[in-house]
Amino acid sequence: MCIRYKKVIYILVVFLLASLLINTYSNAASKKWQTLLDPKKPIKLKAAVRYTSLRPNMDTSDIWKYVKEKTGIEFEITVLKNQDQVNLMFASRDFPDVAFNIGAPIQLLVEAAKAGDLVCLDDLLPVYAPTWYNFFRAKENRLADRVSLIDGKRYTLPFIDFAPYDRDLRDQWFINNTWIKELGLKIPKTTKEFRDVLRAFKNNAGKGSIPRNVLPFYFIFDNWVGGQFDIYGTFGVVATTGEYLSVEKGKVRYQAINPAIKEPLKYLRDLYAEGLIPPEVFTDDFSTYLAKTNAAPPMVGSYFSYENRNLSAFVAIPPLMSPTGKKPFMRRQTYIPNPSHAFMIFSKNPYPEATLAFAEWVVSDLENMMTVSRGIKGIVWDFTKDGKVIDIFWEESPDKMAKYSKQLGLWNSFIALRDRRFHSKLYYNKYKEIEGVRAWNFEHIYKNHLAPREFSYVGGTLSKEETELMNQIGTDLTNLRKITFAKWISGKGDIDKEWDDFVATNKKLGLDKWLELKQKAYDLVTK
Template sequence: MMKRKRRLALGLAVSVAIAMCGCGSGGSEGSVQESRPQEGTEAQDGDAGSSGQAAGAESVFPPEETVTIRAMMCQIPGVVELEQNTVFQDLEAYANVDFELTLVPEEGYKDKLNLMMASDDYPEVVTHADFSNQDLEKYGVEEKILIPLNDLIDQYAVNLRERLAEHPEWEEQMKSSDGNIYGIPSVDSGGEGHGDCGYKMWINTEWLKAVGKEMPTTTDEFRDVLMAFKNGDPNGNGMADEIPLTGATGTWAADPYLFLLNAFGYFNESNYYVKDGKVQSILDQDYLKTGLEYVHGLYVDGLIDPAAFTQSLEQMTAVGNNEGTVIAGTASCGHIGMFLDINNPERYGQYEIMMPLEGPTGYQAIPYTLQHNVSGAAFAITDVCEHPEIAIQIADLFCGEEWSVRGQAGKQGEDWDYADGSRTGMDGVTAAKYKWLAYKAQAAADQSVNNWDWTLRLIEPNWKNLFEVDGDIMDPTNYEARLYADTMKLKPYAADVDVVPPLAFTGDDGDTYARMSTAVSDYAKNAIVEFITGTRDIDADWDGYLADLERLQYRDMLDLLQKTIDAQ
């Protein structure tokens, strides 16, 4: 491998040429392995494991001579430094590409992305871009920094065309106002999976038995259970060290109020929803105030870990993995592997998913994605790219089965292997093609070496369903199947709201919406925590809170959303 230049070291100041970035499995570190299909093995799913090159295309892929591509990539937490990551190494070896990296941490990547795009020194390829539809309008349609991908996709992107044939609506959703496609979005394993519902609560059933309680189904019952966890010594060590409910902030769906507020009315972090084509507000509703009063009561009574509103994912995981004694009764997070080590069978087996709680008015629902749309982009090519035909074929690898598995599941022979076809995947119908040899949820892994999480994850086929489910569902190798089954239990409680269409703002409306929504979201998140923790008094300060929303143009933001939806 050629020695590459490091244009931006981790942690350097933003003033240097800067850019952007963005559950997985893990395994042990091994030698670099070329990821072409094994001899005698068919390339899966028409995959670009073999090439990704369309018949008759002029470009040779992989190229015969090494090609250098200046790429902006993200150093994902939980992934070993990218140049030591075997996916990155295998990709360079397979594609015969030397990536000249601009590598930055995930935190603050959006600001760095915007600064980079405003400079005269942007890369040829951007991965984990987090471009919104409006970003694509700005940098593609208006400023022409991003190049149209339509012809490149038609000529070279075999796997992506297959994905779009499976979901024709996605191709239209990917188009900007001029009819061009300026980037490729992310779709986790074909769409349906445990990501369809992030607002989950996990409860220790051994503690329920210890305090003589049943699985709670209402907000009153849940409060009663948490009080018993606090006072009933469920871990049996004779100490008052129990944490009834914990969570984290700045990570996926771990804020403890997300699950709880949905017992009082529809709540999500977008701060609005759509019903019968009409945008509905959340932040100024009476049911939100009632829900905050309930969660505040839990906090005042010492039933919610105060650290849950400030601690990181890693700190929450340390609580779940507390050495020796189990100290947490419930945890709010998108999947239980964020909270504890799933390879600790004794502890992992104690926690079960809770169904949405019924609130005082009888409302019982949870935000749940029933229809999958795409928007924005995680991969884009800029106008300075010297080999766009190579760049698009690299992207196309990650729209196919082989490299989706390689990026997310790890190395064959270490993390997974081929199955004999006698068992099914997690849907109970599809014949399994692969089997796990080892599985670690990201929170349990020390720096993943053999997978790279969301470093480059595009429109994937449903590769997770091709891993066999064998034996106990609680075996760590069946982790994705367990999460899928748990999420399917939540599906009957899907809130009766409409899918928000991908938004295509016109003129300056996109910038206006971005400004309004950022201000409103930042304010609302802080206000919710302050109401819960008592920094603000819910009764005395509620009117002031509503006035602040008005000052921040919350209703104007909703009107702009309605106008945009009506125009589509």
């Protein structure tokens, strides 16, 4: 008995000593990153970020003064204006020290990783970025971890914002309530009522506050943000990606060849034929879309957008009931990074550990993260009396976004770690109390009209060869779909007569192989 107890005690002592050593190492490792950021020992880094009209002064924002004062890192920011500049950077291998969100296609990142141009972060995270390391290890973040890997390894860090009103809803659907009231109409609930309201907008152009150049119904054709996808959803056809993908009982589907999509396409065709949809929906870029939907006074009758930027004129509406009788849905997003690759260190960087330590500095302190992500404290955001963070303004106030553009942070052009804990414990969401903004609309209008989560497609990274083939076929399918759908909506083709040929052409272009690869990518992160 005594021997047995001695053995038990011995084992417990060994276990406790091992635990102590592990904890000591862990604590030392968790502090090591701090020693690399010293304002008294400044370093300079070249960085690149992709341009966005929502934050036009990312390279000269006041946040960089804050970063330099706190960390000693001075960033020289290059703003890449378009995809050609991104492609050229990878083709020439003329990389900066670090890149934020540059919108690089996954194929370019795969090639850069294999060529040794990107620093692998797997062994560095536990020591220089423990907050990120622990986030990826958490069971609830398994999907977020997997979808942001490259060939099974971590080369980049993502932008994380897991607010329910963000992740569980893509676009909102807005209609000009000022015009509706002027004309003595009601908020539409069906596709027929919606068309009648659009007709009234068009027929009363130049009267009251409706301008002569009114755009009754406006969107960016086939764009995932601000596109016509929720018209499909209102007819019960759910596309969960810009590639028209959806998942049914674990099987990946291509909704562009779903016969049920013909009805919403015909509905769009009829609206276009009456002049209720302008031709420029096929040609406008995102900056033009923002200008038109943000115009003051308004020029648009109804549109899709992430946020309502004119609360005095527009109200959100749920998906409409269609003649098909199918349950209408709004698109939802998934709890994955968006974007997945918002921070990457290139091998030419002379300070890779310090650069990663900077990524840890951002997310390990609430004020740091809010400053770099949202903007300058006291102007864009602040602390409440109980220590939570609260927004002063954001995209629902385009006038303030423009006025304080030099004080804005990088938002999803950079990393952040606004996970579930952030939203439940650290963030005071004032927008839940403001009727008309996204958080309020989510709770009161959209929560019961969302497509089931199991419909959502997500995919991991395949091999270089598989990715190249998938992208090649995908480009051909996208071009065919865009040309065909644009032709049908603009009334230059017959949807029913040309449908079988359209499906057959998709098959000839390699649709089956493309779906096979998409299925493999889906299984990679979900099984």
